[in-house]
Amino acid sequence: MVGNVKKIERPNGIVELRLNRPMKYNAINYNMMDDLKRHLTELKGSVTLNALIITGEGEKAFCSGGDVELFHKLTTKEEAYAMLSKMGGILYELMLFPVPTIALINGTTLGGGCEIATACDVRIAKQGSSIGFIQGNLGLTTGWGGASMLLEKIAYHDAMAILLSSKKYNTDEAVELGFIDKVIPFNADFHEKGYEEIEKMLVNKGNVLKAYKQVSIRKWKSSDLYSRMMLEIEQCADLWTQDEHIKAVEAFLNRR
Incomplete structure (x- = not known):
């Protein structure tokens, strides 16, 4: 049975992990966290793996x-921190994964989706994808360590512009940033075109x-980095039970 993360073996030592809840826009739930962690743990020890792709179904x-809808049921700081730190730990593992990692962005990438993409070394996007660290619109900061990771990956002023605005960007704007x-x-x-592009950009020498x-x-x-991510996650957990977040989520769910 296919789980919430599909593993696809590609040629030349490349493996693709595909987030697999397409009817929910591949939103993360606990089963997906567990599947992602299991695959990362298994692949980390592979001597034949040369690169890892993360993408969506x-x-x-x-x-x-x-x-x-699922995580809105978390009503205390402790419950929120348990969920946030669990996914934050998984993204820290992805950050420090021993081979190059590529986010193959096949569409909408919002909130925690951007945090997953940030944990990867390279980000390749389909033209027309909508991309944004929109957590601020829900009265939260990045909850999985995304701000700490983003500040490691791009220029400070660009990272802060992205985080402070909570805006959605198109692909051209995201390239400029x-x-x-x-x-x-x-x-x-x-997905096939993306794999071809990835194959072209990597030297065929695993070592x-x-x-x-x-x-x-x-x-x-x-x-x-790990401690910085966990402090960031604790800040998010502090905001989780505040009225601003609760009301923003309720408004979002009612609008849907």
Whole structure:
């Protein structure tokens, strides 16, 4: 039985993990967290793996973030922190994954979906995708360590512009801000086209790819990225039970 994350073996030592809740715009729930963690743990020890792709099932969404309806049931700071820190820990593992990671953004990428994409080394998007750290519109900050990771990946002023505005951006704007590395024109078979582009950008020498990734991993470990992410997550948990967040989520759910 296919779970909430599909594993697809590609040629040349590349594996694709596909978030698999297309009817929910690939929103993250607890089962998807568990599946993602299990796959990352299993793949981390592979000697033949050269690169990892994270993408979404279907044509509409990479990931719309956390499942708002499900997580709205978390009513205390402790409950919120347990969920947020669980996913934050998974994204820290993705940040420090031993081979290059590529977010293949196949559509809507919002909130926590942007945090997942940020944890990857490279971000390739389908033309027309909507991208945004929109958590502020729900009275929250990034909840899975996304701000700490974003500040490691792009220029400070661009990262802060993205975070402080809580705006949605189109792919051209996201390229200008440094968040998206490459845009692929709309293609009926986007996942296949995306894989072809990824294959072109990677040298066919697994040891070289892993060695370069270790340079970044050493930096992030020495700067105690994990602790910074967890402090950020605690700040989000503090905001979780405040009226501003509760009312914003209720308005969002009622509008839907």
